[in-house]
Amino acid sequence: MSDPSNKADDKAAEGAAPLTSVLFACTMNSIRSPMAERLFKNLLGATVYCDSVGIEEGETDGFAVAVMSERGLDMASHKSKRFDDLEDIYFDLIVTLSPQAHHKALDLAAGHAIEVEYWPTMDPSTVAGSRDQVLEAYRQVRDALEEKIRSRFAVSAEKEK
Numbered sequence: 169m170s171d172p173s174n175k176a177d178d179k180a181a182e183g184a185a186p187l188t189s190v191l192f193a194c195t196m197n198s199i200r201s202p203m204a205e206r207l208f209k210n211l212l213g214a215t216v217y218c219d220s221v222g223i224e225e226g227e228t229d230g231f232a233v234a235v236m237s238e239r240g241l242d243m244a245s246h247k248s249k250r251f252d253d254l255e256d257i258y259f260d261l262i263v264t265l266s267p268q269a270h271h272k273a274l275d276l277a278a279g280h281a282i283e284v285e286y287w288p289t290m291d292p293s294t295v296a297g298s299r300d301q302v303l304e305a306y307r308q309v310r311d312a313l314e315e316k317i318r319s320r321f322a323v324s325a326e327k328e329k
Contacts, residue, residue: 187321189217191259193269197222197248199232199306200265200289204313206241211314211323219259221251223268229293235306251276258282265289265313287316 190208194201201220208218225248236243257276261283264270270286277284289312295305317323 187216187260189259189261190219191254191262191273192218192220192265193251193262193273194220194222194265194289195268195291196224196226197250198226199229199291199293200309200313201269202228202243202246202248203232203236203310204263204265204317206236206243206246207310207314208317208321210239210241211317212321216321219254221249221254223250223266223272225250225253231292231302231306235303235310238307239310261285263287266291285320287313289313 192201192204192208197220201222205218205220208216212218228243228246228248233243251272257280259282262273262277262285264273264284264286266289270284273284276282290305290309292302292305292309295302
């Protein structure tokens with residue numbers, strides 16, 4: 169029996185095609201969406217194609233790299249890209265993490281069979297304070313994204329690679 173909170177299971181039960189590709193999107197593709205992309209790839213491996221983009225191109229954030237490396241996940245080589253840089257938009261699901269990205273994704277998905285979900289996610293770069301306070305904000309975002317990915321895509325400890 170499928171978990172009623174898991175839309176992917178519900179679609180599979182209804183005979184819909186399984187989820188094959190996910191795009192994470194935020195404002196600058198420098199913190200939230202690349203963190204989500206890396207976490208997703210770590211948890212689901214190569215079973216589902218995953219990418220990330222932003223409205224604008226930004227530089228990879230050092231704090232994001234640091235908190236991801238705490239989990240053994242390398243994000244230092246991430247290269248920021250924009251929606252306009254995508255070769256195609258054939259994703260089954262676009263997960264937006266900022267209001268700006270959500271509006272862009274809805275416009276992009278119009279007329280296409282693309283599901284768009286909005287996961288409001290704080291921008292940790294807006295947190296002021298000591299280095300430890302800022303790092304804690306980034307950890308909170310990382311952990312919240314991981315929890316949401318685990319929940320949404322039914323990833324248990326047994327499914328991890």
